[in-house]
Amino acid sequence: MDSFPRLWPYLRPYRQRLCLSFVLGIVIAALWGANLTVAFPIIKVLLEHKSLHEYVNETIETAEQEETQLLASKNEMDRNLAAFDAAAVDKHSAEYVETLRKSARIQRDIATRQNTMYQFGWLKMSVMPWVPVDEFEAFCGLLALLIGATALKGVLMYWQDVEIGRVSEATVMGVRKELLRRVLDLDYQSLSLEGPSGLMSRFTYDAEQLSSGITTLGGRMIREPLKCLACMFVALYFNWRLTLLSLIFIPLLGLFLSRLGSMLKRASRRMMESMSQIYKVLEETVDGLKVVIGFHNAEHHRKLFDQQYAVYFKKAMKVVRIDGAARPLLELLGIAAMFMALVPGAYLVMRGKTDIWGVQLTSHVMDGAELGLLYAVLAGLLDPCRKLSSVFPRLKRSTAAIDRIFAMIDQQSLITSPADAEPMPRHHESIEFRDVSFRYLGKDQKTQRSLALEHVDLKVRFGEVVAIVGPNGCGKSTLVNLLPRFYDPDGGDIFIDERPMKDLPLEDLRRQVGVVMQDTVLFDGSVLDNIRYGSDSVSRAQLEEAARRAHVLPIIQSLPNGFETLIGGKGKELSGGQRQRIALARMILRDPAILVLDEATSAADAESEALIHLALKEFVKGRTTFLISHTISQSLLDFVTRIVVMEKGQIVASGSHEQLLETCPIYHRLYHSPSRQLGITAVKKAA
Numbered sequence: 001m002d003s004f005p006r007l008w009p010y011l012r013p014y015r016q017r018l019c020l021s022f023v024l025g026i027v028i029a030a031l032w033g034a035n036l037t038v039a040f041p042i043i044k045v046l047l048e049h050k051s052l053h054e055y056v057n058e059t060i061e062t063a064e065q066e067e068t069q070l071l072a073s074k075n076e077m078d079r080n081l082a083a084f085d086a087a088a089v090d091k092h093s094a095e096y097v098e099t100l101r102k103s104a105r106i107q108r109d110i111a112t113r114q115n116t117m118y119q120f121g122w123l124k125m126s127v128m129p130w131v132p133v134d135e136f137e138a139f140c141g142l143l144a145l146l147i148g149a150t151a152l153k154g155v156l157m158y159w160q161d162v163e164i165g166r167v168s169e170a171t172v173m174g175v176r177k178e179l180l181r182r183v184l185d186l187d188y189q190s191l192s193l194e195g196p197s198g199l200m201s202r203f204t205y206d207a208e209q210l211s212s213g214i215t216t217l218g219g220r221m222i223r224e225p226l227k228c229l230a231c232m233f234v235a236l237y238f239n240w241r242l243t244l245l246s247l248i249f250i251p252l253l254g255l256f257l258s259r260l261g262s263m264l265k266r267a268s269r270r271m272m273e274s275m276s277q278i279y280k281v282l283e284e285t286v287d288g289l290k291v292v293i294g295f296h297n298a299e300h301h302r303k304l305f306d307q308q309y310a311v312y313f314k315k316a317m318k319v320v321r322i323d324g325a326a327r328p329l330l331e332l333l334g335i336a337a338m339f340m341a342l343v344p345g346a347y348l349v350m351r352g353k354t355d356i357w358g359v360q361l362t363s364h365v366m367d368g369a370e371l372g373l374l375y376a377v378l379a380g381l382l383d384p385c386r387k388l389s390s391v392f393p394r395l396k397r398s399t400a401a402i403d404r405i406f407a408m409i410d411q412q413s414l415i416t417s418p419a420d421a422e423p424m425p426r427h428h429e430s431i432e433f434r435d436v437s438f439r440y441l442g443k444d445q446k447t448q449r450s451l452a453l454e455h456v457d458l459k460v461r462f463g464e465v466v467a468i469v470g471p472n473g474c475g476k477s478t479l480v481n482l483l484p485r486f487y488d489p490d491g492g493d494i495f496i497d498e499r500p501m502k503d504l505p506l507e508d509l510r511r512q513v514g515v516v517m518q519d520t521v522l523f524d525g526s527v528l529d530n531i532r533y534g535s536d537s538v539s540r541a542q543l544e545e546a547a548r549r550a551h552v553l554p555i556i557q558s559l560p561n562g563f564e565t566l567i568g569g570k571g572k573e574l575s576g577g578q579r580q581r582i583a584l585a586r587m588i589l590r591d592p593a594i595l596v597l598d599e600a601t602s603a604a605d606a607e608s609e610a611l612i613h614l615a616l617k618e619f620v621k622g623r624t625t626f627l628i629s630h631t632i633s634q635s636l637l638d639f640v641t642r643i644v645v646m647e648k649g650q651i652v653a654s655g656s657h658e659q660l661l662e663t664c665p666i667y668h669r670l671y672h673s674p675s676r677q678l679g680i681t682a683v684k685k686a687a
C-alpha cells in the first residue's frame with residue numbers, strides 16, 4: 001500500500017469519480033447491513049409464528065412493564081440510600097457502595113427500556129402501518145424487500161465497477177504515457193541494459209497488474225471494508241459487549257495481513273522479473289526468426305522458453321501458495337472471531353442469563369431470534385473479509401508493479417543537456433578526442449568490463465573524411481558512438497570547435513550529427529514517412545533530391561505506390577541494401593554538419609556502393625565525416641582524406657592509404673587479407 005501514493009498525480013484528475021465510487025460503496029455497504037438485519041424479523045415470523053405487529057406490541061408492553069418494575073426498584077434503592085445518609089453510614093462501606101452500584105445499574109436498564117420503547121414506538125407509528133398483519137404476507141413482504149434491496153445493491157455495484165474501471169484505465173494510460181516519456185529521455189546505455197524485453201514487460205504485464213490494483217482499490221477495497229463496518233455497526237448496536245469479544249481478533253488479523261503482505265510483495269516482484277525474462281526469450285526468438293528457421297534450431301528456443309517458463313512457474317506458484325493459504329487462514333480467524341461472540345451468546349440464551357461469572361454481557365435475556373441476528377450479522381462480516389483476502393494478493397502484485405514501473409520513471413539519465421548552455425553554431429572548425437577512455441557498464445554493479453577505448457587522442461579538421469579501420473571489436477563503433485552522445489567518455493573529453501561536447505545543448509548537437517548504421521532502422525509507414533523522419537518541414541522536391549543522391553530514387557519509383565508505398569514494420573518489405581539507401585536519404589535530408597557512417601553501405605551491392613560513394617563524394621563537402629567500412633574500395637579511397645587504424649581500443653596509426661600500407665603492419669595485414677575485411681572509419685577531405 002506504501003507504493004500507491006505514487007499514483008496520486010495520475011489519479012487526481014479523476015478524484016470526483018473516486019469520491020463517487022466511495023459514496024456508492026457506502027450505500028452498498030448500508031444496503032448489505034440492512035439486508036442482514038431483515039434476518040431478524042424473518043426468524044421471528046418463521047420460528048416463533050408471530051406476526052410482526054404482535055412482536056412490536058409485545059416488545060413495547062414488555063419494555064413498559066419492565067420499566068415500571070425497574071422504576072419501583074430504583075425508588076427502593078433511592079430510599080435505602082436516603083436511609084443510609086440519615087443514619088450517617090460510611091459512604092465507603094461495602095453496603096453503601098453495593099447499593100449505589102445497584103441503583104446505577106437499574107438506572108441504566110431503565111434507559112435501555114426507554115430506548116426500546118422509543119424505537120419500537122417509532123416502528124409502530126411509521127413502519128407497521130405498511131406491514132401486513134398476516135404472517136405469510138409479512139414474510140413475503142420481507143422477501144420482496146430483500147430482493148428489491150439486493151437488486152438496487154447490484155445496480156450500484158455495477159455503477160461503482162464501471163466508474164472505477166474508467167479511473168483505472170485512464171490512470172494506467174497516464175502512467176504508460178509518462179513511462180514512455182521518461183524512457184525516451186533516458187540515455188542509450190541505461191536503456192540497452194534494461195533491454196526491450198524489460199521495457200515491454202513494464203508497459204504490458206506490469207501495467208496490467210497496476211490496472212487490476214486500482215480497480216481493486218477503488219472497487220472492492222472501498223466496498224468490502226465498508227460492508228464490514230456496516231455489519232460491525234449493526235452488531236455493536238445490537239450487542240456491543242458480545243461484538244467486542246469477537247473483535248479481540250483484530251490485532252491478530254492485522255499482524256497476519258502485514259506478514260502476508262510483505263511475503264506476497266516479494267514473491268510478486270520476483271514473479272514479474274521472471275516474466276521479463278520470458279519476454280526476452282520471446283523477443284530474441286521472434287527477432288531472430290530467420291536464423292532460428294535457417295539453423296533448424298527451433299528446439300533450442302523451445303527449450304529456452306520452457307526453462308524460463310519453469311522458473312516463472314515456480315515463482316508464480318509461490319504467489320499462488322501464499323494466496324491460497326491466506327484465504328483459509330483468514331476464514332479460520334473470522335470463524336474463531338465469530339465464535340468468540342456466539343459461544344457466550346448461546347450460553348446466555350440457553351441458561352436465560354445476562355452475565356457470565358458476574359460479567360454482564362447483555363442488557364436483557366436474549367432469545368433465539370436475537371442470537372440468530374447476531375450470527376447473521378457476524379457471518380455477514382465474514383463474507384467481505386473473505387473477499388478482502390482474495391483482493392489482498394492482487395494489491396500486493398500491484399504494489400510490486402508500481403515499484404518496478406516507478407523505478408524506471410525515477411531513473412535519471414546518464415546523459416544530460418547542460419542548463420542555460422549557449423546554442424551551438426553549425427560545426428565549422430574541428431572535432432577533437434582528448435585522452436578519451438570509455439568502459440561499457442556491466443549488467444550488475446559487480447562485473448566491470450575492460451576499457452573499450454583507452455586514452456584515444458584524435459583531432460579531425462572540419463571538412464575531413466576520416467576512415468577508421470581495425471579488427472573486429474577494436475572500438476571503432478564505440479568511438480563514433482560518442483559523437484551523438486549515445487555514451488559519455490569515462491575519461492578525457494571531446495571538443496567540437498574547441499568547446500567541450502558536454503557543454504553543448506544536446507538537441508543542437510544531435511541535430512548536427514547525422515548517423516547511418518549498419519543495422520538500418522526503418523519504421524512502419526510509407527517510404528516518404530521514413531525519408532522525412534525527423535525533418536517534417538521539407539518539400540517534396542527536397543525529398544526526391546535526397547532520394548536521388550542516395551541512389552534510391554529509381555527503386556522508389558519502381559515500387560507500386562512510389563513514395564507512398566508502405567514498407568511494413570521495420571521496413572521488412574525492402575531488401576537490406578534498399579533499407580540502407582533509404583536511411584542514407586533520410587540522413588542526407590537532415591543536412592548534418594558531422595556525418596557518421598558506420599558500415600552504412602555494407603548491404604549494398606558493389607555497383608550501388610560505388611554509386612553511393614560517388615554521391616557521398618559530393619555530399620561530404622562542407623561537413624566532417626567519420627566512416628567505418630569493412631571493404632576498402634577504390635571508390636571509397638577516392639574521397640577519404642585520412643585513415644586511422646585502431647587496435648584494442650587505441651589508435652595505433654594515422655595517415656593516407658599509401659603511407660599506412662608502408663608503415664602500419666596492421667593496416668597492411670587488413671588490406672591484404674583474402675576477404676579484405678577492413679574495419680574502416682574513413683574520412684576524406686571534400687574534393
Ligand SMILES: Nc1ncnc2c1ncn2[C@@H]1O[C@H](COP(=O)(O)OP(=O)(O)OP(=O)(O)O)[C@@H](O)[C@H]1O
Pocket residue numbers: 192440441449452470471472473474475476477478479679
Ligand atoms: N553495448 C555494449 N555493451 C558492452 N560491451 C560492448 C557493447 N558494444 C560493444 N562492446 C564491446 O566493446 C568493444 C568494442 O566494440 P565496438 O563495437 O566498438 O567494436 P568495433 O571495432 O566497431 O567492432 P566491429 O568491427 O565488429 O563492428 C568490444 O570488445 C565489444 O565487445
